[in-house]
Amino acid sequence: MLELINVCFTRNNKKILDNINLKIDTNSFIAITGPNGSGKSTLAKIIMGIELPDSGKILFNNIDITNLSIAERAKLGISFAFQQPVKFKGITIYDILKLASSNQKLTKLEAYQILKEVGICGEEYLNRELNNSLSGGELKRIEIATVLLRNSKLNIFDEPEAGIDLWSFNNLINIFKNIHNNLASTTLIITHQERILNIADKIILIKNGKVDYFGENINIVDSICSNCPTKGGCNHECC
Amino acid sequence: MNVVDQELIAKVSPFNTSDSNAYNVRKDGKLLIRNITEDVSIISKEDGSGIDIYIKDNTKNALVFIPVIITKSGINDKVYNDFHIGKNAKATIMAGCAIRNNKNLDASHNGIHRFYLDEGAKVKYVEKHYADGHGQGHKTLDPITELYLGRNSSLEIDTVQISGVDSSNRITTGKLEDGATLSISEKIMTEKKQFAMTDFNIDLDGIDSSCHVVSRSVAKDDSKQVFKSNINGNNKCYGHVECDAIIQDNGHVHAIPEINAENINANLVHEATIGKIAGEQLIKLMSLGLSLEEAEAQIINGFLK
Numbered sequence: 001m002l003e004l005i006n007v008c009f010t011r012n013n014k015k016i017l018d019n020i021n022l023k024i025d026t027n028s029f030i031a032i033t034g035p036n037g038s039g040k041s042t043l044a045k046i047i048m049g050i051e052l053p054d055s056g057k058i059l060f061n062n063i064d065i066t067n068l069s070i071a072e073r074a075k076l077g078i079s080f081a082f083q084q085p086v087k088f089k090g091i092t093i094y095d096i097l098k099l100a101s102s103n104q105k106l107t108k109l110e111a112y113q114i115l116k117e118v119g120i121c122g123e124e125y126l127n128r129e130l131n132n133s134l135s136g137g138e139l140k141r142i143e144i145a146t147v148l149l150r151n152s153k154l155n156i157f158d159e160p161e162a163g164i165d166l167w168s169f170n171n172l173i174n175i176f177k178n179i180h181n182n183l184a185s186t187t188l189i190i191t192h193q194e195r196i197l198n199i200a201d202k203i204i205l206i207k208n209g210k211v212d213y214f215g216e217n218i219n220i221v222d223s224i225c226s227n228c229p230t231k232g233g234c235n236h237e238c239c
Numbered sequence: 240m241n242v243v244d245q246e247l248i249a250k251v252s253p254f255n256t257s258d259s260n261a262y263n264v265r266k267d268g269k270l271l272i273r274n275i276t277e278d279v280s281i282i283s284k285e286d287g288s289g290i291d292i293y294i295k296d297n298t299k300n301a302l303v304f305i306p307v308i309i310t311k312s313g314i315n316d317k318v319y320n321d322f323h324i325g326k327n328a329k330a331t332i333m334a335g336c337a338i339r340n341n342k343n344l345d346a347s348h349n350g351i352h353r354f355y356l357d358e359g360a361k362v363k364y365v366e367k368h369y370a371d372g373h374g375q376g377h378k379t380l381d382p383i384t385e386l387y388l389g390r391n392s393s394l395e396i397d398t399v400q401i402s403g404v405d406s407s408n409r410i411t412t413g414k415l416e417d418g419a420t421l422s423i424s425e426k427i428m429t430e431k432k433q434f435a436m437t438d439f440n441i442d443l444d445g446i447d448s449s450c451h452v453v454s455r456s457v458a459k460d461d462s463k464q465v466f467k468s469n470i471n472g473n474n475k476c477y478g479h480v481e482c483d484a485i486i487q488d489n490g491h492v493h494a495i496p497e498i499n500a501e502n503i504n505a506n507l508v509h510e511a512t513i514g515k516i517a518g519e520q521l522i523k524l525m526s527l528g529l530s531l532e533e534a535e536a537q538i539i540n541g542f543l544k
Contacts, residue, residue, distance in 0.1 A: 050522055074528040086523040089455070089483065090541035099537065100527050146527065 001026040001186055002047065002154060007056030009042055009209075016042045017053070018209035026153075029180045029187045031200035031217075039209040040190045041083065044156050047188070048080040049073045060154070077153035083162050083190075085143040087131050093142055094126040100146035117178070118145045119171040137168030144175060155179070157189040161196065173199070240264075240271065243310055243339065251335025251367040252306035262304040263290055268316045271308075279303055279330075289319030289351070292332075296325035296357070307336040307348055317349040324392075327359040335367035338378045338404075347379035354385070356392035356419075363395045370403035377405045386413035386421065390445070393420040400435065401428045401543065408436045415476075417445035425454040426543045429462035429490070439468040443476035443505070452480045457539055458490030469497040472505025482511040485542060487535075 002024040009017040016039045024030060032040050045051040047058065049070040058066045065073055088096070097111045112123055118141040128134065130142065140160060147155050160176075161169055173195050179187060180199055189196060197203060197217070205213035240248075240256075244266060248254075254262055256272065261279035264271040275281050278298040282291045294301055309316060324330060336348045356362060370378035380400070388394055400407060413421055421441065429435050441450050450470055458464050470478035484492040496509035516538050524534035 048526060070522060070525040071528055071530050074526050080526045082523065086519045088520060088538065088541055090544045095541060099524065099529065
């Protein structure tokens with residue numbers, strides 16, 4: 001359903017993505033991992049159209065989307081959850097959920113249900129502004145809710161675990177397990193977390209802008225930490 | 240009232256003459272219609288310069304509408320509206336001025352509103368400004384608001400001016416006694432070559448008096464805005480001013496937030512942010528399928544909501 005052919009992206013004389021070739025199947029749950037600065041987030045942004053590749057081609061359900069805008073890709077069925085959820089002044093949680101749902105006729109009850117699905121309870125949330133008054137965990141869950149509401153064919157999550165506390169993280173794992181079990185869609189999730197890696201069908205390991213490994217979910221952690229002096233004993237945060 | 244009158248009134252003041260609320264509609268410098276209630280009386284000033292509105296002590300949830308409409312080119316209307324709010328009375332007052340200037344002479348409205356809140360009174364004051372018309376004449380609004388808040392009274396002011404007005408200069412001054420609370424929310428959008436100026440000067444004289452001013456504005460095209468606010472903490476008090484502006488095209492915003500502590504126990508905060516729409520906000524909304532133009536409109540509508 002998604003194919004990247006010879007995708008390259010260079011900035012400030014640094015090859016961030018170096019001839020990436022990937023073929024992603026429909027209805028798979030794939031974790032993208034690798035050291036910090038390896039090019040994972042850039043890869044995700046290139047698929048969504050937030051960045052455009054210097055060369056190469058991106059096919060989505062056999063349509064060449066390489067030069068399509070973000071909105072055009074969204075309309076074709078690609079969704080993106082940001083690593084740092086975006087905040088707005090004046091736009092409420094209900095507003096953003098209505099914008100995310102395709103028909104814009106999302107009822108308050110439906111909005112409440114989707115928030116419940118991502119672990120936010122309380123109808124009063126709907127009228128709260130999407131701003132700093134919400135915690136990192138709450139913003140993250142709302143970000144995920146906007147993606148779930150779109151019922152897209154391809155959902156991309158950029159480090160959903162970043163900046164959230166342990167309690168929220170446990171709930172986050174359950175959300176992704178549900179996505180894995182229930183959604184008829186493809187999920188690409190950028191993560192450093194072993195517990196998220198463990199629920200993936202396949203793993204893509206990116207190192208120095210190249211695909212180092214793409215295949216079944218074997219014990220990839222040792223491979224990630226092969227350059228680490230602690231050989232995996234560092235809880236992988238250094239990698 | 241003709242159809243145009245009704246249309247203009249609806250732009251600034253959502254009331255119906257069949258309701259039992261108090262109202263006073265001024266058209267082209269003269270009284271058009273008026274209604275008073277048991278708790279709210281409206282009396283014309285003897286010299287014809289405006290009205291006095293009296294709300295009785297302990298009144299519960301009075302609703303008062305005082306729209307002004309200008310339908311003629313060349314009208315320069317000046318009116319004094321004095322609000323006398325009784326002890327522990329609660330009221331919502333909806334004011335506003337709508338100008339339709341279809342000809343080439345200038346039209347202006349200068350409303351001078353003075354609020355006298357007695358002890359414990361609670362008032363919400365909503366003011367909307369609107370102007371349209373296809374003539375070349377300028378549409379000018381220069382409202383002056385003076386606030387006198389008695390002990391433990393509270394006043395919430397909500398003002399909105401969304402495009403249409405060529406020039407506005409809004410001056411607000413206030414004096415707060417012990418325990419009084421003032422909250423001001425201002426929303427302004429200017430476009431083309433419009434100019435809007437806001438000037439707040441608030442004295443927090445009383446112990447535990449507090450003031451919270453939030454201004455959100457959008458300056459488009461070649462329009463200009465100036466935001467000035469000065470909060471004087473003359474006692475143990477709390478004051479907060481926040482000016483947040485989005486600029487587009489060649490829009491200019493000049494923010495001058497000033498806080499002045501005259502007492503060791505005064506706690507005063509000011510914040511001012513000016514900038515274009517954040518790129519990440521546009522990207523987020525475009526990732527939900529909105530075009531760039533739709534995303535910009537959503538962000539601005541939300542910001543000024």
